[in-house]
Amino acid sequence: MNAQTPGAPTEAPTCYRHPGRETYVRCTRCDRYICPECMRDAAVGHQCVECVREGNRSVRQARTVFGGQVAATPVVTYTLITLNVLAYVAEVLSERVVDRFAMLGVWVDQFGMVRPGGVADGEFHRLITAAFLHSPPGSSFSITHILFNMWALWVLGSQLEQVLGRWRFTALYLLSALGGSVLLYLVNPTGAAVGASGAIFGLFGAFFVVAKRMNAPTGGIVTLLVLNLVITFTVSGISWEGHIGGLIVGGLLTAAFAFAPRANRTALHVAAVAGVFLLLMVLVVVQTVRLSDVTML
Incomplete structure (x- = not known):
């Protein structure tokens, strides 16, 4: 077992989707590190792509006055x-x-x-x-x-x-x-x-x-x-x-x-x-x- 030398630099955290990119920002939902490309603005802080996608699934789709799903593009x-x-x-x-x-x-x-x-x-x-x-x-x-x-x-x-x-x-x-x-x-x-x-x-x-x-x-x-x-x-x-x-x-x-x-x-x-x-x-x-x-x- 090797002992770590006191004062030695620790390894910088990397994005969970892009291991080669250093980052110190965490997803406010799953607490994983995310790089700027994977950040999505949230009500507080940032969320990762997967958490945003999962959150959208649980959100009730907006409906028109006649019950149809709202679609911006005809x-x-x-x-x-x-x-x-x-x-x-x-x-x-x-x-x-x-x-x-x-x-x-x-x-x-x-x-x-x-x-x-x-x-x-x-x-x-x-x-x-x-x-x-x-x-x-x-x-x-x-x-x-x-x-x-x-x-x-x-x-x-x-x-x-x-x-x-x-x-x-x-x-x-x-x-x-x-x-x-x-x-x-x-x-x-x-x-x-x-x-x-x-x-x-x-x-x-x-x-x-x-x-x-x-x-x-x-x-x-x-x-x-x-x-x-x-x-x-x-x-x-x-x-x-x-x-x-x-x-x-x-x-x-x-x-x-x-x-x-x-x-x-x-x-x-x-x-x-x-x-x-x-x-x-x-x-x-x-x-x-x-x-x-x-x-x-």
């Missing part, structure tokens, strides 16, 4: 815009994209004969894929169609996503888009349509409901909605069924989000989403059966 809105833009690029590269994925209930040729194709023929994907397509270049609306819808999605979506939370906003957008396609399928199954307008009108309705629930001014959204409704019913080539279907679904679903009691709120929101989806699917099945009977005559 990731879902960014993603939806990206998907729409990518779909538009695909349309530019191939004309077959619109033919294969546009909303179409039944296909009727120029002689009035029903041909295989459309939702009634089992192509149910058209009910949602049409919402990510827009008027191709050279059409009557051209690029203005996607530009307006993406502008509206950015303005309304980024705000609604922060208020509702990500999964509620995702459900709102997709079910509004689906609602527009379903109403078109019910009212005008031979009509074809593309566009995110059904989902956008759902956001119009959602924004109005949220503003009413939070006692915020509604004049701006009402003006925008009325203007778009006037355009919907006065300009030819616009599917009013898609717009109205999205508006109804978006407004009703958001009302369920906004006015559900706090007790078991998340479960009620999930039930509302599932209920709206099942109702739309029942309507699709009923219409498909009816169209099958008609086309077999």
